[in-house]
Amino acid sequence: MGYRITLIPGDGIGPEITEVTKRCIEAAGVDIDWDVQQAGESALEKYGTPIPDGALESIAKNKVCLKAPLTTPVGSGFRSVNVYIRQRFNLYVCLRPFKFYEGVRSRYSGLNMVVVRENMEDLYSGIEFEKGKEETRELIRFIKDKTGKETGEDAGISIKPISVANSERIVRFAFEYAMKNRRKKVTAVHKANIMKFTDGLFLDVARKVAAEYTDIKFEDRIVDNMAMQLVQKPELYDVLVCPNLYGDILSDLCAGLVGGLGLSPGANIGEDIAVFEATHGSAPKYKGLNKVNPAALLLAGIMMLDYIGESEKASKIEQALAGVIREGKNLTYDFRDPGEKNCVGTREMGEAIVDRLK
Ligand code: NAD
Numbered sequence: 001m002g003y004r005i006t007l008i009p010g011d012g013i014g015p016e017i018t019e020v021t022k023r024c025i026e027a028a029g030v031d032i033d034w035d036v037q038q039a040g041e042s043a044l045e046k047y048g049t050p051i052p053d054g055a056l057e058s059i060a061k062n063k064v065c066l067k068a069p070l071t072t073p074v075g076s077g078f079r080s081v082n083v084y085i086r087q088r089f090n091l092y093v094c095l096r097p098f099k100f101y102e103g104v105r106s107r108y109s110g111l112n113m114v115v116v117r118e119n120m121e122d123l124y125s126g127i128e129f130e131k132g133k134e135e136t137r138e139l140i141r142f143i144k145d146k147t148g149k150e151t152g153e154d155a156g157i158s159i160k161p162i163s164v165a166n167s168e169r170i171v172r173f174a175f176e177y178a179m180k181n182r183r184k185k186v187t188a189v190h191k192a193n194i195m196k197f198t199d200g201l202f203l204d205v206a207r208k209v210a211a212e213y214t215d216i217k218f219e220d221r222i223v224d225n226m227a228m229q230l231v232q233k234p235e236l237y238d239v240l241v242c243p244n245l246y247g248d249i250l251s252d253l254c255a256g257l258v259g260g261l262g263l264s265p266g267a268n269i270g271e272d273i274a275v276f277e278a279t280h281g282s283a284p285k286y287k288g289l290n291k292v293n294p295a296a297l298l299l300a301g302i303m304m305l306d307y308i309g310e311s312e313k314a315s316k317i318e319q320a321l322a323g324v325i326r327e328g329k330n331l332t333y334d335f336r337d338p339g340e341k342n343c344v345g346t347r348e349m350g351e352a353i354v355d356r357l358k
Contacts, residue, residue: 002030002031002032002033003030003031003032003033003064003308004032004033004035004062005032005033005034005035005062005064005065005066005304005308006034006035006037006055006058006059006062006064006065006066007022007034007035007036007037007065007066007067008036008037008038008039008040008055008065008066008067008068008070009036009038009068010039010040010042010067010068010069010070010282011040011041011042011068011069011070011071011282011284011287012069012071012281012282012283012284012286012287013068013069013282013283013284013286013287013291013292013346014040014068014069014070014282015068016288016290016292016294016346016347017068017278017292017293017294017296017297017298017346018066018068018297019347019350020294020297020298020346020347020349020350020353021066021294021297021298021300021301022034023350023351023354024298024301024317024320024321024350024353024354024357025301025305025313025317027354027357027358028305028313028316028317028320028357029313030305030310030313035058035062037052037054037055037058037059038052038055039051039052039055039067039070039081039085040069040070040071040072040073040081040282041070041071041073041282043055044073050070050072050073050081051081051084051085056088059085059089059273059275060089060273063272063273063274064273064274064275064276064304064307064308065273065274065275065276066275066276066277066297066300066301066304067085067275067276067277068277068278068282068297069277069278069280069281069282069283070082070282071281071282071284082277083124083126085268085275086119086120086268086275087120089270089273089275090120090270090271090273091119091268091269091270091273091274091275092118092119092120092166092169092170092173092269092270093116093117093118093119093170093173093267093268093269093270094115094116094117094118094119094247094251094266094267094268095114095115095116095117095177095266095267095268095269095303096114096115096117096251096254096255096264096265096266096267096279097112097113097114097265097299097303098111098112098113098114098115098254098255098257098258098264099111099112099113099258100112100257100258100259101258101259101263101321101322101325101326102322102325102326103325103326103327103328103331103335104258104259104263104325104335105259105335105336105337106257106258106259107257108234108235108257108258110235111234111235111257111258113234113237113238113239113240113254114177114181114183114238114239114240115240115242115247115250115251115254116170116173116174116177116239116240116241116242116247117170117242117243117244117246117247117248117251118166118167118170118242118243118244118247119244119268120166120244121161121162121163121166121243121244122160122161122162122198122243122244122245123158123159123160123244123245124244124245124248125159125160125161127158127159127161128156128157128158128159129156129157129158129159130156131154131155131156132154136155136156136157137153139157140153140155140157160195160198161198162198162199162201162202162243163201164201164205167201167202167205167206167243168205168208168209170241171186171188171205171206171209171210171241172209173269174186174239174241175209175210175212175213175216177239178213178216178238178239179213179215179216183216183238183239184216184217184238185216185217185218185219185237185238185239186210186213186216186217186218186219186238186239186240186241187218187219187220187221187226187237187238187239187240187241188202188203188206188207188210188218188219188220188221188240188241188242189220189221189222189223189226189240189241189242189243189246189247189250190202190203190206190220190221190222190223190242190243190246191222191223191224191246192220192222193222198243199243202243203220206218206220206241207220223242223246223250226240226246226250227249227250227253230250230253230254230257231253231257234254234257251264251266251279255279259335260334261278261279261280261296262280262292262293262295262296262332262334263293263295263296263299264278264279264280264296264299265277265278265279265296265297265298265299265300265302265303266278266279266300267300267303267304267307269307274304274307276300276301276303276304276307277297277300278296278297278299278300279296280296289345290345290346290347291332291333291345291346292332292334292346293331293332293334293335293346293349294332294346294349294350295321295325295349298317298321298350298353299318299321301317302314302317302318302321305317316357317353317357319356320353320354320356320357321353323356324349324352324353324356329352330344330348330349330351330352331343331344331349332344332345332346332349
């Protein structure tokens with residue numbers, strides 16, 4: 001009896017890259033009984049909601065989900081279905097590995113970094129006050145009374161909560177990950193010099209947790225300096241642990257260092273539930289064109305296999321993918337310089353990976 005795992009093929013290019021990922025996992029010999037569920041735009045059309053109860057129940061029951069990109073339906077009442085899923089299942093870690101594969105077009109080679117991003121709070125908590133509303137004016141008056149600080153009457157306000165509990169568990173996750181994966185260093189990213197009560201708290205907590213892990217080196221960087229360092233000397237970094245917003249931005253920066261979003265997987269992990277995804281969107285303009293790179297979702301599938309204990313098969317698929325990239329013959333358009341014609345489609349790149357798994 002195989003694993004029962006929720007599969008959300010998603011919108012736009014989602015179904016095409018999902019098919020490749022399924023084929024590769026099957027070819028590697030992992031028996032998965034996929035519980036296929038709809039979410040996003042396709043679900044909105046069919047069920048009137050972008051996140052039907054059936055999909056939520058399936059994730060809650062199976063505890064592991066592989067999710068292709070979802071189009072955020074405009075006017076559905078959801079800011080983002082992805083953010084909703086993270087909040088609903090308390091998936092407090094966003095884990096994003098960035099690894100260079102030989103053959104990828106990039107200014108850097110040999111990189112192998114991980115960003116551990118806090119997923120629940122910070123400016124993503126969704127506590128916002130719209131310009132001009134009565135409650136916003138009330139808040140502006142409250143701030144003036146308590147701090148003497150003037151906020152323009154025409155300001156909108158977003159709240160940035162950072163708590164000890166959430167900071168502690170994300171930093172602890174980063175160190176545990178470093179230990180398990182034989183990483184050498186954790187770097188905490190912050191802007192504690194300016195935001196003393198939020199980022200300052202995050203840094204204090206990070207220092208305390210770091211003191212318990214004497215085998216792993218610890219350092220911290222202010223986020224703007226971190227951005228520059230990552231461009232100038234990314235090879236100095238190993239595991240970055242970041243509050244939500246900095247983690248979001250630096251993750252895409254790191255994706256750019258190793259070949260772009262087409263090669264960038266992510267995992268959203270909670271206490272006992274995990275959702276694995278490609279970090280790019282649904283690229284609607286390429287829907288059905290057999291054009292895009294399937295690697296990000298496949299790499300997410302590889303992370304998922306690792307998570308469920310199928311590390312050997314995960315590594316086999318990763319080697320097959322790395323082999324196809326290194327060989328350079330069966331690659332999608334995004335591996336080439338703009339205008340170059342020698343590329344293949346999503347399916348063909350997938351079949352080249354499957355051939356190496358036979
Ligand atoms: P996008 O990532 O879908 O596409 C931006 C561009 O990146 C594409 O036009 C394409 O050139 C390139 N690209 C993306 N994936 C690629 C791949 N696998 N191979 C090659 N090239 C690729 O971003 P967008 O256009 O801003 O968003 C489209 C929709 O996706 C929106 O509704 C957005 O809300 C949603 N979205 C979903 C997720 C998710 O589900 N995790 C993430 C980001 C955006």
